[in-house]
Amino acid sequence: MAELDSELAAVVADIEAAGVPEWHALSVECARRVEDDVFTPEETDPEVAFTRTLAFETEASRPDDAAALEDDVSVRLYRDTAETPVPVLVFYHGGGWTLGTLDSIDGVCRRLAARTGCLVASVDYRLAPEHPFPTPLDDAYAALEWVAENADAFGGDGSRLAVAGTSAGGNLAAAVARRSAREDGPTVDRQLLLYPMVSTDLDRASYVENADGPLLTRADVAWFWEQYLRSPVDAANPYADLLAAPDYAGLPPATVVTAGADPLRDEGIAYADALVDAGVDVTHRHYPEMAHGFLSLTDDVTIADDALDAVAVDVAATWE
Secondary structure, three states: OOOOHHHHHHHHHHHHHOOOHHHHHOOOOOOOHHHHHOOOOOOOOOOOOOEEEEEEEOOOOOOOOHHHHOOOEEEEEOOOOOOOOOEEEEEEOOOOOOOOOOOOOOHOOOOOOHHHOEEEEEEEOOOOOOOOOOOOHHHHHHHHHHHHHHHHHHHHHEEEEEEEEEEEHHHHHHHHHHHHOOOOOOOOOEEEEEEEOOOOOOHHHHHHHOOOOOOOOHHHHHHHHHHHHHOOOHHOOOOOHHHHOOOOOOOOOOEEEEEEEOHHHHHHHHHHHHHHHOOOEEEEEEEEEOOOOOOOOOOOHHHHHHHHHHHHHHHHOOOO
């Protein structure tokens, strides 16, 4: 495993001392409670000028998906500038498509709104295993369409759009960017993929080196994929396994962030390389001493704070 930055190592030690178990060792219900307890901040920080949480109606992704008819998808909007209209960043949280809430990613979204000058729209897509693939992707794509159509009501410019996500949310962001390009949907100007989970292949070197974490293990990743996918057919779908796609031409410019001590490191690098090979403009930011999820630790880890500044610059520069 890569040697951790000393500030990050101290945070990891605190988390491990608190007795947080590995995700795969818990039931889905218990894992969600733990994730909420550990990652939801007690206070909203930093303050931003405007926040609002709304919901829009969705359609069932499959005719037999009766539960899909009963649920709306919530979106939390953040804006930290009085000057409007501003570009829009549609954000998808991580958690292996199984965990995560608007509250647990709230701090990251607030910081992105403050540092990018964008209207950030955080999407509370429905979770597996109750709603397996493709429902989270359908929700994510529907949210992009909804935001593009309604951003002007909240000071955003729906013609200037980017998508972003952490981990499994990075998978959704990449899949949404691909789907929108292939289906003539809203134009996505940049995809911001933060330690994305984009491949079902768990035999890469980074899974061997970082099998036991920290913060995410190989067994955790396998468990998350089990919750998300219904069958081997799903596993081969290029909107689930992004590295199974036949081509990457015509996709929007990307910023890809990877971490040295992350099981997902090598698939993130492989995805960045696949985009480059297809002629896509890619900024790959690699942090050898960081671990999975490090951008949520900006208050305690200097490298994480600097990295969030760097990706914010990439996003803001998209429309310069």
